[in-house]
Amino acid sequence: MYNDFFVTPQWLNAHLFDANIIVLDASSPPPTAPYDCRQSYLQEHIPNAQFFHQDEIADKTCDLPHMLPSAETFSQAVGAMGIDNNTQVIIYAQNNLFSSPRAWWTFTTMGCKNVKILAGGIDAWKTAGFETQTGEVIPPAIKEFKATRKETNALNQKQVLDIVNEGKIQIIDARAAPRFLAQAPEPRPGLRMGHIPGSKNVPWDLLVENGEFKSPEQLKAIFAQQGVDIHAPSVTSCGSGMTAAVVLMALTLLGNTDVRLYDGSWAEWGQDNGLPIEP
Numbered sequence: 322m323y324n325d326f327f328v329t330p331q332w333l334n335a336h337l338f339d340a341n342i343i344v345l346d347a348s349s350p351p352p353t354a355p356y357d358c359r360q361s362y363l364q365e366h367i368p369n370a371q372f373f374h375q376d377e378i379a380d381k382t383c384d385l386p387h388m389l390p391s392a393e394t395f396s397q398a399v400g401a402m403g404i405d406n407n408t409q410v411i412i413y414a415q416n417n418l419f420s421s422p423r424a425w426w427t428f429t430t431m432g433c434k435n436v437k438i439l440a441g442g443i444d445a446w447k448t449a450g451f452e453t454q455t456g457e458v459i460p461p462a463i464k465e466f467k468a469t470r471k472e473t474n475a476l477n478q479k480q481v482l483d484i485v486n487e488g489k490i491q492i493i494d495a496r497a498a499p500r501f502l503a504q505a506p507e508p509r510p511g512l513r514m515g516h517i518p519g520s521k522n523v524p525w526d527l528l529v530e531n532g533e534f535k536s537p538e539q540l541k542a543i544f545a546q547q548g549v550d551i552h553a554p555s556v557t558s559c560g561s562g563m564t565a566a567v568v569l570m571a572l573t574l575l576g577n578t579d580v581r582l583y584d585g586s587w588a589e590w591g592q593d594n595g596l597p598i599e600p
Contacts, residue, residue, distance in 0.1 A: 322574060323534070326425075327440040330449040333411060337368060343404050343461075344370040346443070347424035348415040349387065349563060352508040361415055367439075367446055368454045371402050373412070373424055375563075385588050386561045387423070389475050392468035395431045403461035406433070413439035413446070418529045423566040426582060432469035441532040475584040476556060482596065484556060485518050492520035493549055495559035495568045496587065503600040509560065512591035515598035517558060523547045525564035528571045540571050554579040561588040 336342055346366050348358035362372045378398045380388040390398070404410060410428060414421040421438045428436040439446065447453065476484075484490045494516050499505035501522040503514035516522070527543050528534060535543070544551050551572055557565040562584045572580045583590075590596055 326437055326570070326574065328411060328437050329440055330446045330451060333439055334449070334451050341407065342409050342411060343402060344411045344413070345373040345424065346370050346415070347373040347375060347412045347421050349375045349420040349423070351419060352560060358415060363457065364455060365443070365453045367413065367443060368452065369458055371458050371460060375420065375424060385585050387563065389427060389430065389584050392431065392470040395427070396466045396468045400464050400466045401460060403464055405464035405466050408435060408464070410436040411439055412436065413442045415443055417532050418442065418534070418567060420563055422570040423563045426474070426566040426569060430471050430474040432471065444532055474581055476581050478585055478589055478596070481517065481556065481583050481590070485597065488519060490554045490556060491550060492517055492556045492558060493568050494520045494522050495525040495557060495564040496522070497524050498522055507560070507587065507591060509588055511593070512587060513593065513598055515600045517590055518597050518599045520558065521548050523549060523568055525559065525567040528567060534571055534574060537575060540575060551575050551577055556581050556583055558583040558586045560586060562586045
């Protein structure tokens with residue numbers, strides 16, 4: 322099943338210059354250790370890879386980070402990268418699968434059917450002995466991408482509040498346990514401490530190792546240990562909607578087809594807005 326979602330460095334190296342392949346570095350920094358991912362990309366990237374800036378190709382009408390863009394914004398941005406609806410998109414990240422699942426989720430939510438992640442990211446690429454490039458990459462000719470945004474994939478604050486009040490759908494929080502348990506302050510200023518009432522905690526980094534998801538058996542054991550029913554309808558959340566996609570993708574790998582993402586996540590819920598929280 323993993324082959325439906327990932328490619329190996331060896332596969333990518335063999336197909337890197339295929340006419341229908343576009344490679345994207347979709348790295349985003351964690352709020353706990355911010356750094357300039359685009360600058361890192363310019364210093365080193367997979368040959369011909371372009372930078373997919375998740376904070377820029379986003380809904381800029383609100384002050385929340387990297388919110389899902391409109392169909393028009395997304396279509397224009399990826400079309401300028403030479404991507405159309407038939408392009409095979411390969412996504413990778415610089416940081417242990419932190420941000421590539423979010424980009425994968427964005428592409429799939431926009432109706433892209435041909436998107437996969439490079440297993441192990443750029444580190445696995447280099448470990449395999451393949452070359453990297455520096456500097457800017459000139460995009461190929463502009464193409465037309467027609468986005469069909471799946472609105473049901475992303476939940477807003479009201480929809481999550483309704484789920485909390487109904488208590489029938491499990492909510493899974495991907496933040497580190499100390500933040501979930503209100504034992505550590507949020508890295509984003511002005512946010513309350515705690516979690517969405519009734520939610521369960523599966524820290525995203527429990528699920529990954531060396532830029533790849535752990536085995537299905539290991540994933541099942543981790544979810545079971547955290548009290549998660551891997552087959553139940555689920556909503557994933559985190560600090561800003563980034564690593565929520567890691568948990569969402571892990572559940573998808575295990576066959577769950579009813580997982581949605583709370584796009585605003587704690588960056589929205591944790592504001593001083595009167596929404597219920599639990600410590």
